[in-house]
Amino acid sequence: MQKKLKVVAAYAAVSISLLSLSACGLLPEQSDETKGWSATKLYSEAQEELAGQHYERAVQLFEKLEASYPFGVYAQQAQMEVAYAHYKAQDQAQALAAVERFIKLHPNHPNVDYMYYLRGLINFNDQVGLLNFVYEQDPAERDPKATREAFAAFKALVDKFPESKYTPDAIDRMKYLINAMASYEVYVARYYYRRGAYLAAANRAQDAMRDYRDSPSIEEALWIMIRSYDKLGNTVLRDDATRVFKLNFPNSKFLSEGAPKPERKWWKFWS
Numbered sequence: 729m730q731k732k733l734k735v736v737a738a739y740a741a742v743s744i745s746l747l748s749l750s751a752c753g754l755l756p757e758q759s760d761e762t763k764g765w766s767a768t769k770l771y772s773e774a775q776e777e778l779a780g781q782h783y784e785r786a787v788q789l790f791e792k793l794e795a796s797y798p799f800g801v802y803a804q805q806a807q808m809e810v811a812y813a814h815y816k817a818q819d820q821a822q823a824l825a826a827v828e829r830f831i832k833l834h835p836n837h838p839n840v841d842y843m844y845y846l847r848g849l850i851n852f853n854d855q856v857g858l859l860n861f862v863y864e865q866d867p868a869e870r871d872p873k874a875t876r877e878a879f880a881a882f883k884a885l886v887d888k889f890p891e892s893k894y895t896p897d898a899i900d901r902m903k904y905l906i907n908a909m910a911s912y913e914v915y916v917a918r919y920y921y922r923r924g925a926y927l928a929a930a931n932r933a934q935d936a937m938r939d940y941r942d943s944p945s946i947e948e949a950l951w952i953m954i955r956s957y958d959k960l961g962n963t964v965l966r967d968d969a970t971r972v973f974k975l976n977f978p979n980s981k982f983l984s985e986g987a988p989k990p991e992r993k994w995w996k997f998w999s
Contacts, residue, residue, distance in 0.1 A: 762789070767797040771806065778809065783817035804834060808843065815850050823850045844885035845894035851878035852901060872912050879905040910936050910943035917952045930956035951982040 762770060774789035790806040790813065797803055811826035827847045834840060851874060882898040882905070889895060913936035920929035933949040933956070940946065950973045957966035973980070 762792055765796075767793060767800045767802045770796065771802045774806070774809065778813055778816075781816070783813045786813045787817075804830075804837060807833070808839065811843065811846060815846060820850055820853070841885060841889040841892040841894060844881070844888065845892070845898060848878055848881035848885060848898060848901065851881050852905075853878075872909065875905055875908050875912070879909070906940055907943045907945065910940035910945040910949075913940070914945045914949050914952070917949060921952055921956055924959075926956040926959040930960070947977050947980060948982070950977070951980070 762773075765773070770789055770793040774786050774793060777783075777786035777789060787810055790810045793806045794803050794810075807826065807830050811823055811830060814823035814826055817823075824847065827843050827850065830837075830843050831840060831847075837843075853874070879902055882902045885892065885898050886895050886902070913932055917929045917932035917936065920926070920932060930953050933952040936943070936949040937946055937953075950969060954966055954969045954973060957963075957969060974983075977983075
């Protein structure tokens, strides 16, 4: 009896498997709507998706275009558009990977300067515009590593393509980033000073003065040095710094207000 039940169970299992396979065969295969599309059609549809802010779909279509027509006139353009779409989707890692791939594959492409510029924008993480960015965030609160990488990316464009149409904007952003990096150093120096780490505060302020001579933050950096040397009892360095300060900033607010106050931010020039 048990043997007969086992045979029945085996037949049932085989029948179920066959039915499953039959059902799978009856299901329609998922069709590829882009099958047979020309390169022009793929590019046009991808551009429409990009304009409609459907970035994931745009990337899919551009990648399909590159895979289907790798030697066509649209292939290299599709690679560039993939990088831009990832950037607009705020996918920094994918965007940078696409940029680096393009630069490596096409170092002499007539529009490779744009990819250098896009690399700077990606690191700058500016989705709308410079003013929108500075309204939202104190530069001192930015990741200093990201700031340095953005600066290096724009500098690579300026050095390699001085005549590029993107270079003037890159230079403006570099100036902003220099001030951001200086502001960060002063932010740290101020932090040390307020916690009584006067030697560390003086050293950090000195670093800012040495590395970012033209930044508006230098005024506060020098003032922190004066205050820090005074707290350390080093009157010689304090007096030397004071002479330099009065020579360069004779009307400074710090002379009358005392300790550094961060109320007015240099980047909020509209205040």
